Amino acid sequence: MTYQRVFGIVLDSVGIGEAPDALKFGDDGADTLGHIGKWYQGKLALPNLAKLGLSNIRPADPIQGVPTADPAMGCFGKMAEISAGKDSMDGHWEMMELPVKKPLSTFPNGFPDSIIQKLEAFSGRKVIVNKPYSGTEVIHDYGEQQMKTGDLIVYTSGDSVLQIAAHEDVIPVEELYRTCRYARTLVNGPEYTVGRIIARPYVGPDKDHFVRTANRHDFSLEPTGETDLDHLKAAGLDVIGIGKINDIFSGHGITEGYHNESNMDGMDHVDHVMKEDFHGFCFVNLVDFDAMYGHRRNPEGFGKALMDFDQRLGTVLENMREDDLLLITADHGNDPCFRGTDHTREVTPLLAYSPSMKHPGQSLGTRGTFADLGATIMENFGVAGNQVGTSFLAAIEN
Numbered sequence: 001m002t003y004q005r006v007f008g009i010v011l012d013s014v015g016i017g018e019a020p021d022a023l024k025f026g027d028d029g030a031d032t033l034g035h036i037g038k039w040y041q042g043k044l045a046l047p048n049l050a051k052l053g054l055s056n057i058r059p060a061d062p063i064q065g066v067p068t069a070d071p072a073m074g075c076f077g078k079m080a081e082i083s084a085g086k087d088s089m090d091g092h093w094e095m096m097e098l099p100v101k102k103p104l105s106t107f108p109n110g111f112p113d114s115i116i117q118k119l120e121a122f123s124g125r126k127v128i129v130n131k132p133y134s135g136t137e138v139i140h141d142y143g144e145q146q147m148k149t150g151d152l153i154v155y156t157s158g159d160s161v162l163q164i165a166a167h168e169d170v171i172p173v174e175e176l177y178r179t180c181r182y183a184r185t186l187v188n189g190p191e192y193t194v195g196r197i198i199a200r201p202y203v204g205p206d207k208d209h210f211v212r213t214a215n216r217h218d219f220s221l222e223p224t225g226e227t228d229l230d231h232l233k234a235a236g237l238d239v240i241g242i243g244k245i246n247d248i249f250s251g252h253g254i255t256e257g258y259h260n261e262s263n264m265d266g267m268d269h270v271d272h273v274m275k276e277d278f279h280g281f282c283f284v285n286l287v288d289f290d291a292m293y294g295h296r297r298n299p300e301g302f303g304k305a306l307m308d309f310d311q312r313l314g315t316v317l318e319n320m321r322e323d324d325l326l327l328i329t330a331d332h333g334n335d336p337c338f339r340g341t342d343h344t345r346e347v348t349p350l351l352a353y354s355p356s357m358k359h360p361g362q363s364l365g366t367r368g369t370f371a372d373l374g375a376t377i378m379e380n381f382g383v384a385g386n387q388v389g390t391s392f393l394a395a396i397e398n
């Protein structure tokens with residue numbers, strides 16, 4: 001038998017230990033879940049993830065506070081990434097069997113004059129900052145200046161991103177989006193290929209009270225080929241995107257999309273979609289872990305967000321139908337106890353559960369690529385995918 005509905009939930013940036021190639025990224029020793037567990041000193045309560053087998057993924061070094069389950073209710077494993085980068089786009093595209101082989105452009109010294117001059121000419125505004133910065137710090141340090149001058153705050157990170165922060169009262173959101181769409185056209189290759197242009201609107205009276213709004217919008221590079229989502233859609237299946245999935249794939253291969261205001265809003269969408277009689281794949285991204293806690297190096301907030309998710313996971317488990325399959329994973333790490341403010345190259349957790357799974361409690365091992373997730377989904381639906389990954393459907397069959 002096969003599964004009628006597959007739910008894939010990506011806990012954005014929830015890595016589970018350094019990747020085999022972490023050293024190449026300067027990320028050896030990174031361990032998002034492990035370090036949050038340590039920080040909480042046994043008080044990280046994740047009962048639902050625990051019973052699916054979260055700590056069974058690393059029985060010799062379980063996540064503190066998360067007991068190994070005996071037996072686990074789900075199948076469990078971890079996945080290593082083959083893409084050149086460690087950002088959301090690489091991670092999600094690879095899951096859908098389109099790994100990013102060529103590194104995208106990064107700008108540790110800021111964007112070249114040629115790009116900045118065109119942005120200034122198009123927008124009629126001056127560009128300030130133009131270097132790697134934390135997004136919350138950049139509005140703290142330059143937001144008041146922007147309120148006076150109307151300049152564009154352009155910044156980047158270790159990822160292939162061009163981000164533009166703008167106070168909503170000074171530069172209207174629509175104007176910011178227009179400027180971002182123009183910036184997108186400047187970096188689609190071949191000279192510079194940037195993964196994402198990100199609009200970062202914020203509000204507030206002064207630097208101690210600025211907050212970023214849910215009007216964040218990512219303008220991604222169009223997928224450079226077909227992904228498994230395209231194949232599923234072409235085969236007539238439903239492909240539902242929740243959260244920034246739609247942005248990450250520029251809408252390609254998606255039949256129905258929901259924008260999330262927060263993780264909890266995302267889980268509301270999951271609850272809603274679970275009541276629908278669809279046939280296909282529901283792909284969910286929960287970004288708060290990454291944007292609000294990982295990049296902010298806030299282990300307390302990160303742990304709290306994990307516990308909040310775990311509660312909502314309880315409802316999902318209760319509502320699952322016999323022929324539903326749930327897959328939980330992540331797109332990269334973002335260890336809140338690690339140096340810097342960038343993502344960390346980590347292996348990601350892989351949990352699979354269905355009420356009708358024949359042989360729960362098995363290890364799925366360490367998968368050589370995130371693409372094994374897509375390959376499994378494709379085999380389940382009997383649709384030919386990109387054939388980059390190796391399906392583990394046989395191990396989780398119903």
Ligand SMILES: O=P(O)(O)O[C@H]1O[C@H](CO)[C@@H](O)[C@H]1O
Pocket residue numbers: 088133134135136156157158159160161163198200290291295
């Ligand atoms: O510091 P903020 O603006 O949150 O940006 C972070 O978020 C970007 C996209 O996820 C990352 O590349 C990192 O720069």
Ligand SMILES: [Mn+2]
Pocket residue numbers: 012013087088089290331332
């Ligand atoms: Mn991400």
Ligand SMILES: [Mn+2]
Pocket residue numbers: 290291295343
């Ligand atoms: Mn991020």
